Amino acid sequence: MRGTIHDYMQIGIVHFMAYPQTMAGDGPIAETIHKIITDDFFSAIEITQVNDPKQRKLAARMLESGRMTVGFGAQPVLLRNKGDLNSFDEEKRRSAIELVKGAIDQAYEMNAGKLGLLSGPKPSQNEEKAVQLLVDSLNELARYARSKGDLVLSLETFDDETDKKCLIGPNRLAVEVAQEVRKNDPTFGLMLDLSHLPMQRESSRDALFTARDYMNHAHIGNCCVKDPSDPAFGDTHPRFGYPGGENDIDELVEYLKVLLDIGYIGEGSSNVVAFEVKPVGDESPDIVVAQSKRTLMQAWKKL
DSSP: OOSOGGGTOEEEEEHHHHSGGGTTSOSSHHHHHHHHHTOTTOSEEEEOOOOSHHHHHHHHHHHHHTTOEEEEEOHHHHHHTTOOTTOSSHHHHHHHHHHHHHHHHHHHHTTOSEEEEOOOBOOSSOHHHHHHHHHHHHHHHHHHHHHHSOOEEEEEOOOSSSSSOBSOOSHHHHHHHHHHHTTTOTTOEEEEETTTHHHHTOOHHHHHHHHTTTEEEEEEOOOBOSOTTSTTBBTOOOOTTOTTOSOSHHHHHHHHHHHHHTTSSOTTOOOEEEEOOOOOTTOOHHHHHHHHHHHHHHHHHTO
């Protein structure tokens, strides 16, 4: 590969996973964002809800002065509040829509360019109706976001039976949803995560080629699916190489190869590839972040 890895992508990190004490909107938000901004390995960051308006303004100033590409994760907001954008209960679906509208408002406050979100749980029956309700919710949210500016929405695909048990779900079904939403918002896209692929029972090549025309964000990380008694079991995003985990250097190499093949990354690309990694137990967040960077560089050398 010619040049450096930074010539092929923007490297980002999901702040609230690396520093999970901030996930609910409190804790050492400014301090930990500062660590990422001052590490020039990263040019992108994903943040989430910040409860204190003063802290939001401070974080926004820091991110702007650091010239960071900012994404906003509405996933924790939905998950913490059990928000379901495809609920058959109209009151619950409206509640979820309002949660995301609040996240959109904060995303604009933080000068984010993209907002990630997820579907609700997969229903035991009438999946087609759930998909249509999700499309309706996403169309409304896209209209709301575009009424305020240029914020791009990105639907992240999750497992449908291991942990989150989401409607979206299989990347094939995600593409069907994206096709419908793009009729109203051409900027709408999909977020695919290496961490989720083992739980989705999809290879990097199958998933990424399926979603290639709709993909607008990428995550990299690990998961554990073999031992339900493991504290990292399910969609917890342990570090690369975690004992019993599914993803390490070789799996990351394959994911990056396919990202190159589909043109998501490449020389001159500004598309984001972001770590989504979380400490397990008493692991140090800073060490997990440093290990992730080393793993990516080792993988890149093998391309």
